[in-house]
Amino acid sequence: MPDSLLQAIQQVVNGLTLGSIYALIAIGYTMVYGIIGMINFAHGEIYMIGAYLGLIAVTALVLLGIDSVWLLLPLALAFSVIVTSGYGWAMERIAYRPLRGRHRLVPLISAIGVSIFLQNYVQLTQGARDVALAQLIRGGWRLGEAGGFQVYISYVQAIIAVVAILFMTLLTLFVSRTSLGRACRATAQDRVMARLLGIDTDRVIALTFVLGAALAAAAGILVMLHYGLVNAHMGFVVGIKAFTAAVLGGIGSIPGAMLGGVLLGLAESFASAYLSTQYKDVVAFSLLVLVLLFRPTGILGRPEVEKV
Amino acid sequence: MRARLLDAGAWALLALLLAGPMAGLRLQTEGTGLTLVTQWRPLAVIVVLVFVFRLLQQTALPALTRLALPKPRLSGAGLARHPAVLGLLFAVAVIWPFFASRGAIDLATLALIYVMLGLGLNIVVGLAGLLDLGYVAFYAIGAYGFALLAQHAGIGFWLALPICGILAAISGILLGFPVLRLRGDYLAIVTLGFGEIVYLLLNNLDGLTGGPNGIGGIPKPTLFGLEFARRSADGPTFHEFFGLEFSSSHRVIFLYLLALVLVVITLAVIHRLRTMPVGRAWEALREDEIACRALGLNPTSIKLSAFALGATFAGFAGCFFAARQGFISPESFTFIESAIILVIVILGGMGSQAGIVLAAVFMTLLPELAREFDQYRMLLFGLGMVLMMIWRPQGLLPSRRPRLELRQ
Numbered sequence: 093m094p095d096s097l098l099q100a101i102q103q104v105v106n107g108l109t110l111g112s113i114y115a116l117i118a119i120g121y122t123m124v125y126g127i128i129g130m131i132n133f134a135h136g137e138i139y140m141i142g143a144y145l146g147l148i149a150v151t152a153l154v155l156l157g158i159d160s161v162w163l164l165l166p167l168a169l170a171f172s173v174i175v176t177s178g179y180g181w182a183m184e185r186i187a188y189r190p191l192r193g194r195h196r197l198v199p200l201i202s203a204i205g206v207s208i209f210l211q212n213y214v215q216l217t218q219g220a221r222d223v224a225l226a227q228l229i230r231g232g233w234r235l236g237e238a239g240g241f242q243v244y245i246s247y248v249q250a251i252i253a254v255v256a257i258l259f260m261t262l263l264t265l266f267v268s269r270t271s272l273g274r275a276c277r278a279t280a281q282d283r284v285m286a287r288l289l290g291i292d293t294d295r296v297i298a299l300t301f302v303l304g305a306a307l308a309a310a311a312g313i314l315v316m317l318h319y320g321l322v323n324a325h326m327g328f329v330v331g332i333k334a335f336t337a338a339v340l341g342g343i344g345s346i347p348g349a350m351l352g353g354v355l356l357g358l359a360e361s362f363a364s365a366y367l368s369t370q371y372k373d374v375v376a377f378s379l380l381v382l383v384l385l386f387r388p389t390g391i392l393g394r395p396e397v398e399k400v
Numbered sequence: 401m402r403a404r405l406l407d408a409g410a411w412a413l414l415a416l417l418l419a420g421p422m423a424g425l426r427l428q429t430e431g432t433g434l435t436l437v438t439q440w441r442p443l444a445v446i447v448v449l450v451f452v453f454r455l456l457q458q459t460a461l462p463a464l465t466r467l468a469l470p471k472p473r474l475s476g477a478g479l480a481r482h483p484a485v486l487g488l489l490f491a492v493a494v495i496w497p498f499f500a501s502r503g504a505i506d507l508a509t510l511a512l513i514y515v516m517l518g519l520g521l522n523i524v525v526g527l528a529g530l531l532d533l534g535y536v537a538f539y540a541i542g543a544y545g546f547a548l549l550a551q552h553a554g555i556g557f558w559l560a561l562p563i564c565g566i567l568a569a570i571s572g573i574l575l576g577f578p579v580l581r582l583r584g585d586y587l588a589i590v591t592l593g594f595g596e597i598v599y600l601l602l603n604n605l606d607g608l609t610g611g612p613n614g615i616g617g618i619p620k621p622t623l624f625g626l627e628f629a630r631r632s633a634d635g636p637t638f639h640e641f642f643g644l645e646f647s648s649s650h651r652v653i654f655l656y657l658l659a660l661v662l663v664v665i666t667l668a669v670i671h672r673l674r675t676m677p678v679g680r681a682w683e684a685l686r687e688d689e690i691a692c693r694a695l696g697l698n699p700t701s702i703k704l705s706a707f708a709l710g711a712t713f714a715g716f717a718g719c720f721f722a723a724r725q726g727f728i729s730p731e732s733f734t735f736i737e738s739a740i741i742l743v744i745v746i747l748g749g750m751g752s753q754a755g756i757v758l759a760a761v762f763m764t765l766l767p768e769l770a771r772e773f774d775q776y777r778m779l780l781f782g783l784g785m786v787l788m789m790i791w792r793p794q795g796l797l798p799s800r801r802p803r804l805e806l807r808q
Contacts, residue, residue: 131585141422148421151434178418187786197531198793200588201746204533204739205785212779217423217442226432328735332596335589370604377593384586385578
């Protein structure tokens with residue numbers, strides 16, 4: 093195969109890795125938006141907290157003498173997902189629930205406050221510097237002839253894909269098959285009606301935040317494995333991009349968020365390979381503006397009818 | 401009381417569980433690996449604070465907030481509108497710098513820049529009800545506009561001021577045109593993205609903007625061509641012309657007065673605009689877009705006018721900022737800056753001009769007064785935003801709309 097094609101395949105691999113992380117975070121945005129129509133601006137920070145908690149768990153387990161990667165990872169993942177979900181729940185309970193029913197700018201501004209608060213909370217408790225982790229899992233597969241360009245797929249990238257697909261499948265099954273999932277869909281469709289029919293909508297909304305936080309925590313751990321680096325400000329830009337992914341796929345739609353995440357990941361990895369790495373963020377934001385311009389409902393979204 | 405204690409205890413326990421791994425353990429690099437250090441103080445502080453706060457929130461706070469925050473009617477806004485009061489305030493603002501220290505005047509100038517930014521953003525957020533999270537981008541366009549004009553075309557401050565305003569307005573229109581048709585929250589995110597794009601461009605277009613190093617040597621404003629320097633090659637300087645002893649504080653006071661004039665003009669223009677049809681249309685649109693449409697108003701063009709005008713004032717402020725600093729770099733135009741301006745608007749009370757002036761002064765003075773809390777400044781800032789939204793979303797001095805009430 094010619095080198096240029098192999099290089100393109102490499103970008104597809106990188107894009108899918110990045111995209112599945114965006115997808116995991118984007119689901120949190122899309123679910124919250126679908127259910128209460130607000131942009132949870134602090135969701136990127138939840139992802140950052142997930143990454144930190146994952147790293148803390150890994151370090152603690154290593155200090156306790158557990159060094160089998162296959163034991164370390166699931167334990168750290170479980171720990172981070174549970175504690176981060178707690179953060180998601182507390183955030184909704186403290187900063188958003190009292191604002192239910194107010195003008196739509198009010199919760200958005202509150203969310204910006206939460207975002208600034210969490211960034212500085214982590215910076216104060218964990219320091220402002222990057223914390224690096226030595227690579228836990230090394231190696232990968234190489235495809236292509238020796239001497240020419242080889243497509244490299246690291247084991248971590250494979251793990252990212254597997255974990256992301258696992259979580260997304262679980263979520264899809266939860267939303268489509270369980271009674272709580274049905275309550276979620278009902279609340280998203282019509283909150284007042286769902287309440288009249290006996291659904292505890294406050295609980296459903298809290299659950300949405302918890303689920304979103306759990307997925308964001310998973311994304312955080314995967315990123316930490318991939319790049320081996322965390323800091324208190326890592327969530328901000330990733331958060332905006334994941335939101336872009338959610339809009340791209342059609343906000344409010346869970347499969348849309350997955351699709352949007354993957355598309356954004358691909359766009360970004362091709363942009364950084366063929367244009368310039370400095371401008372990859374510009375590409376992502378420009379994509380957002382273009383999508384809103386030509387298809388404001390996103391790829392899988394349905395047009396919203398405003399009722400008087 | 402027992403139930404309240406139990407409830408506060410439950411919250412403290414939750415705080416312990418959540419903050420435990422994050423605030424109680426600190427990651428530290430050791431050689432090539434990582435290790436964890438326990439730190440009890442931050443964790444203890446968090447848990448105790450949560451407990452006390454929750455307890456107070458249920459007992460003392462409801463009574464306290466009723467006492468401390470009177471209803472908007474009692475805010476004294478009517479008195480502050482009286483021409484004599486306004487004139488007196490203005491006279492004090494003009495006279496005090498001649499008796500004040502240099503540092504104080506500098507700080508006041510900075511506060512005035514924030515007043516200008518707050519007033520500009522108030523048009524967009526407070527009056528038209530559009531959330532702009534990238535307002536700092538227009539500020540940056542004004543500042544870099546002047547810096548580049550001065551560097552490449554040798555244009556002075558006074559000519560650059562209107563050009564910067566127009567530049568910012570044009571970029572506001574270009575950005576607003578595609579997205580203003582959309583729902584409010586999309587606008588918030590697109591403006592946020594725009595702010596980030598501008599920041600990234602400033603940082604990466606090394607050839608044009610100097611990248612992270614910024615642009616230096618920006619000329620200071622002159623008074624009808626008189627420079628504020630010890631001596632100048634282009635004719636007499638300020639102190640030579642008036643036969644005064646040279647003093648560096650002349651320039652500081654001049655810059656302050658210039659900012660004051662700009663702020664007064666901004667206040668006057670916006671005050672007039674509010675009573676004009678376009679201003680009425682902004683507020684009508686904020687209240688009910690569908691009703692506006694039904695009355696034959698074109699929401700897109702009304703929003704666009706608010707967006708462009710708001711951007712114009714940011715352009716003026718940016719131009720003045722660049723002239724005052726003499727040096728600008730992308731670090732002055734980060735998202736946090738946008739958030740601070742937004743908080744000024746909210747704190748002051750959306751739509752209320754007097755409130756915004758007070759809030760801008762407060763937000764600039766606070767970090768100076770509470771220097772020992774510098775570390776916690778942004779933490780408290782974020783917390784303040786949330787608490788503000790919960791208890792007093794209308795701001796400290798909410799705007800009063802002119803209205804008539806029928807007495808029964």
